[in-house]
Amino acid sequence: MHLCDVANFDESYMHGLNGDFDVYECTYVTNLLFFATMVKLGKKGVKAIIGKDLRGLTKYEKKVVEALKAKLKDNNENGLEFANKQAAIV
Numbered sequence: 001m002h003l004c005d006v007a008n009f010d011e012s013y014m015h016g017l018n019g020d021f022d023v024y025e026c027t028y029v030t031n032l033l034f035f036a037t038m039v040k041l042g043k044k045g046v047k048a049i050i051g052k053d054l055r056g057l058t059k060y061e062k063k064v065v066e067a068l069k070a071k072l073k074d075n076n077e078n079g080l081e082f083a084n085k086q087a088a089i090v
Contacts, residue, residue: 016041024050032069033076 009025016023019042026036029049038050057065 013041013045016045016047017043019043032073033080035072 009027012023012025023041024038025041026038027046028034029037029039029046039046040048040050
């Protein structure tokens with residue numbers, strides 16, 4: 001995540017806290033690491049998780065995403081393991 005992404009999310013979060021309507025951002029809220037989901041922000045933070053049920057996708061697209069979750073989880077674990085080994089070397 002880049003600083004610009006953080007700044008954009010923070011700005012949207014503040015708009016939501018101020019009561020602005022229709023404030024949406026992508027963020028990491030699912031149990032799948034590095035998988036961003038659309039959320040609606042409000043006065044108390046995250047008001048709704050929009051993408052958790054994969055609305056808007058075709059049946060085929062939903063099937064593909066579900067099939068990829070296990071592979072994505074494995075890739076995330078392998079990437080984190082590799083990064084941790086590199087940090088130990090330095």
